[in-house]
Amino acid sequence: xxxxxxxxxxxxxxxxxxxxxxxxxxxxxxxxxxxxxxxxxxxxxxxxxxxxxxxxxxxxxxxxxxxxxxxxxxxxxxxxxxxxxxxxxxxxxxxxxxxxxxxxxxxxxxxxxxxxxxxxxxxxxxxxxxxxxxxxxxxxxxxxxxxxxxxxxxxxxxxxxxxxxxxxxxxxxxxxx
Numbered sequence: 001x002x003x004x005x006x007x008x009x010x011x012x013x014x015x016x017x018x019x020x021x022x023x024x025x026x027x028x029x030x031x032x033x034x035x036x037x038x039x040x041x042x043x044x045x046x047x048x049x050x051x052x053x054x055x056x057x058x059x060x061x062x063x064x065x066x067x068x069x070x071x072x073x074x075x076x077x078x079x080x081x082x083x084x085x086x087x088x089x090x091x092x093x094x095x096x097x098x099x100x101x102x103x104x105x106x107x108x109x110x111x112x113x114x115x116x117x118x119x120x121x122x123x124x125x126x127x128x129x130x131x132x133x134x135x136x137x138x139x140x141x142x143x144x145x146x147x148x149x150x151x152x153x154x155x156x157x158x159x160x161x162x163x164x165x166x167x168x169x170x171x172x173x174x175x176x177x
Contacts, residue, residue, distance in 0.1 A: 039063065047076070054084045061093045070100035088117040088128050092136055099143065102153030108143040111136050141168040 043060040050056060057080050064073040077085060077094045084090060095110035114136040118128035145164035146154055154161040 036067070040067065051079075052081055052084060054080075054087055054090060057084060058089055058093055061090075061097065065093070065096055065100060068100075070097045073097040074101065086117075088114045088132060088136075091117070092132060092139075095136075095139065095143075099139075099154060102156065104143055104146045104152050104154060108140065108147055111140040111143055115140060138169075144168070 040060070040063050043056065043063055046053065046056040047060050057076055061073040061076040064070070064076065073093065074097045077090055077097065080090065085094075091110050091114045095107045095114065098104075098107035098110060114128075114132070118133050118136065142165055145168045146161065149160050149164050151157050151160045151164060154164075
């Protein structure tokens with residue numbers, strides 16, 4: 001095969017690969033399903049009409065997280081009044097948004113604030129429900145492992161994240177004889 005034929009075949013192969021790869025399509029910012037979009041719009045309208053409603057803000061931030069838009073969820077929490085922003089439930093959502101943004105150290109600090117707020121009060125009762133305490137404790141353990149391994153962005157380092165998850169959730173079992 002001559003040099004020209006070789007060059008032509010290489011160029012044709014490169015062109016075929018280029019055409020086969022197609023173009024990349026951009027992902028939507030929030031969600032694509034009409035029902036999900038209507039739900040997010042309704043939550044946005046609810047937050048706009050009553051900015052001090054902690055439940056509406058939490059639901060909107062959670063909807064943004066479910067739609068893989070942690071930056072929008074951070075903005076919802078950051079723009080909340082200080083009284084709403086400092087509640088344990090909002091701090092828990094904030095920690096997840098920080099984790100999804102690739103800020104493990106900040107997410108661990110937020111989860112520690114949740115656990116501190118949920119500690120027992122003087123009369124022996126807790127300020128949080130058991131689901132929140134369990135969820136925050138588990139996430140704090142995983143985040144502590146991520147930070148100990150030096151992983152700031154869990155999504156950028158899936159192998160190290162899997163190791164941190166395994167280390168935080170492993171169980172020790174005793175065998176009785």
